[in-house]
Amino acid sequence: MDIFLQILFSGLAVGSMYAVGALALSLLWGTMGMLNLAHTTFIALGGYVAYFCMSVIDASWFFVLPLAFLSGLVMGYIYYHLVIRHIYANQNFSVNIIIASVAIAALGENTFLNLAGGEALRQPFQFTSGLKIIGVVLPYQTIFTFIMVIILMVIMALIMSKSKLGQVIRAVSQNPDAAKLMGINVQKSFAQAMMLYGSIAAITGVLVTGASQVFPSVGGDATVKALIILIVAGLGNLRAGIFMAFALGFLEMGVNYLFGSRYGFPSMLGFVIIVLLFKPNGFFGKEVVNRV
Amino acid sequence: MSISQISILIAVLGILVAIIAFFWGTSHSTKEFIKIDNRTSNVWKDFWIGMILLALALIFPAFGAGKYLLSQIVLFFIWAAVVTQWNLIFGIAGIFTLGHMAVFAVGGYITSMIALYMGWNLWAALPVGALAAVVFSFLLGATIIRLRGPYIAIMTLAIAIVIQKLIVSDVDCFVTKDLICYNFTGGAKGLFGYGNFGFKELLGYKGKIYGEYYLSLTLLVLSTLFALFVIYSPLGSTFRSIRDNEIAAGSRGVNRIKYQLIVFTVSGIFTGLAGGVFAGLQTTMGPNVLSLSLLLFLLSMIVVGGRGTNWGPLIGAASLMLxxxxxxxxxxxRVAGLSLIILFAMIFLPNGLIGLLSNIFNWSPNKKENEDRVSIKNFIKSDRSKYLKRGKWIKKFGNENE
Structure with missing residues (x-):
């Protein structure tokens, strides 16, 4: 029973971590058809902003989330206008942007390494204690992250369905040319989507680094895992993505506890590969028909 | 490395680029290649470029270059050999795999493991390592057989990361010698102590570097020959047809799955050999060959040089090493500089340095204007224009005799 609860709780922790990554990344896939490997830079940005805010200038914890939000916004804007816009103009965007975002990820990692040093820092925006259930500790950080995932998901769903920004983004993602003819500024709406993504991703960074520590390459694994979760769930299907994040989180943690922590990620990847061999559009994905 | 050496290097590379550009002349970007498929003349052009580069590389050590410079060039040869093979998948067949360094690592690891645990000579272990790399490359191709474009990039990257994690986290003792525990894959420290190619005994302490130089040069020459052979063979045409229009290729009877597996297998051969040679020359084999920065380094060679071109990877490798x-x-x-280079290349040189060179050599000040004028002239002279009022058209588009 103990080990079962242990697996459940840690699976919940990593699952909500993947879910919050998948949430932000699926927004970008939905708008631009872009798989962003530079997500790790945004996660590290959130972590370092929290560290800077609370440990370096000794500000209150109250400012951490707004500051992360703002920095993610600015970062998303810069990223869009310096890189993505130009690559979108060339052919083969969906693959080129992966190469470019690998470069951005390396650039971000190197920048943080030079600015803050390579050692792991304790990120102060976190809950230290936990809830004790039948001898197993459920950290408050996990509960907090889980609640934040739900809040962020609701906020994003509201923005996408109700607000004008969401309408514009959906219109552009369905057909950029038609949207342009209706008088929508496509570039501007991409930039807005990127800024929305950036702010969500930086908040994610604060949450994720709270559970561990913050170092330059902190989000690398989580990014790749969130991306393969999105792929195996079927891209563009957000609810399936969240479900898959928790399912694979439980699988990974179960393997970690039963067979040793080396085999968590490999077994998860093996599962994903087997699923994709039989369902190349993902578990819940619809078959895409290519018309010539 | 002193300034004079750098200047020599720059001068040599500049001469190389000039010669290549001279022979390129009426060069082609990837798209034009399909349009003007004048294969035989291209074969001869590539033959002469290759011969000149080979001659330069053969006599280069005679100029008395230093040991450091030569060892850098040895590394360049190995990376160029890997990149020309990667280009077969990435550029020619258009399958965007990021897991090619895993194939390289399998070649190197298997070679060094066989030498270490079974006591084989490294020369004998090389083909076995290459075979293992081919098998691994085939499996890598098979795991992503039904995926497309960006999915492939993410999945192959994930596979490479998982392999690196498995190697780094390997702490079980496989052999225990003198109370020191040695892991099966060497763990984070890497494998060492499996011997070398024996150039020291053969050529003496001073001649060792020349042996390494010519070994890696041989590797590069063979792998380039092989890549060119694949590119010009019917196989290469098939790969390009799948890359350019999969549906059209499919309707002509090209089996995508079969050729995807073939291209992965084919490119595994020399990648694995390069891995083995790398392991033998470095005398250690560690998990850092799977690191993100090295992946980025080799990827930028392809992107900067020109994807899907015959000599692009080689030029990219030379410029990136420089x-x-x-x-x-x-x-x-260093890593920040590399990523800035790759970003600049992606934004400003979508066809790579080769594309830039061909643009420069095909450029003429009034080319576009000439083309416009010719087309209007042709239109006026064409049959249709007989039925039009001549004067009206000339007024509109300018004088015919101008």
Whole structure:
């Protein structure tokens, strides 16, 4: 029973971590058809902003989330206008942007390494204690992250369905040319989507680094895992993505506890590969028909 | 590395680029290649480029280059050999795999493991390592057989990361010698102590570097020959047809799955050999060959040189190695510099340096204007224009005799 609860709780922790990554990344896939490997830079940005805010200038914890939000916004804007816009103009965007975002990820990692040093820092925006259930500790950080995932998901769903920004983004993602003819500024709406993504991703960074520590390459694994979760769930299907994040989180943690922590990620990847061999559009994905 | 050496290097590379550009003349970007498929003349052009480069590389050590410079060139040869093979998948067949360094690592690891645990000579272990790399490359191709474009990039990257994690986290003792525990894959420390190619005994302490130089040069020459052979064979045409229009290729009876597996298998051969040669020359084999920065380094060689071109990877490898030797002085900023280079290449040179060269050599000040004028002239002279009022058209588009 103990080990079962242990697996459940840690699976919940990593699952909500993947879910919050998948949430932000699926927004970008939905708008631009872009798989962003530079997500790790945004996660590290959130972590370092929290560290800077609370440990370096000794500000209150109250400012951490707004500051992360703002920095993610600015970062998303810069990223869009310096890189993505130009690559979108060339052919083969969906693959080129992966190469470019690998470069951005390396650039971000190197920048943080030079600015803050390579050692792991304790990120102060976190809950230290936990809830004790039948001898197993459920950290408050996990509960907090889980609640934040739900809040962020609701906020994003509201923005996408109700607000004008969401309408514009959906219109552009369905057909950029038609949207342009209706008088929508496509570039501007991409930039807005990127800024929305950036702010969500930086908040994610604060949450994720709270559970561990913050170092330059902190989000690398989580990014790749969130991306393969999105792929195996079927891209563009957000609810399936969240479900898959928790399912694979439980699988990974179960393997970690039963067979040793080396085999968590490999077994998860093996599962994903087997699923994709039989369902190349993902578990819940619809078959895409290519018309010539 | 002194300034004079750098200047020699730059001069040599400049001459190389000039010669290549001279022979390129009426060059083609990837798209034009399909349009003007004048294969035989291209074969001869590539033959002469290759011969000149080979001659230069063969006599280069005679100029009395230093040991450091030669060892950098040895590394360049190995990376160029890997990149030409990667280009077969990435550029020619258009399958965007990021897991090619895993194939390289399998070649190197299997070679060194066989030498270490079974006591084989490294020369004998080389083909076995290459075979293992071929098998691994085939499996890598098979795991992503039904995926497309960006999915492939993410999945192959994930596979490479998982392999690196498995190697780094390997702590079980496989052999225990003198109370020191040795892991099966060497763990984070890497494998060492499996011998070398024996150049020291054969050529003496001073001649060792020349042996390494010519070995890696042989590797590069063979792998380039092989890549060119694949590119010009019917196989290469099939790969390009799948890359350019999969549906059209499919309707002509091209089996995508079969050829995807073939291209992965084919490119595994020399990648695995390069891995083995790398392991033998470095005398250690560690998990850092799977690191993100090395992946980025080799990827930028393809992107900067020109994807899907015959000599693009080679030029990319040369320019990136040159940039790397300069960036090495900046220490920590090296990776940042590399990523800036790759970003600049992606934004400003979508066809790579080869595309830039061909643009420069095909450029003429009034080419576009000439083309416009010719087309209007043709239109006026064409049959249809007989039925039009001549004067009206000339008024509109300018005088015919101008």
């Amino acid at each position: 940039a790397d030797t300069i960036l090495r002085d900046f220490g920590q900023l």
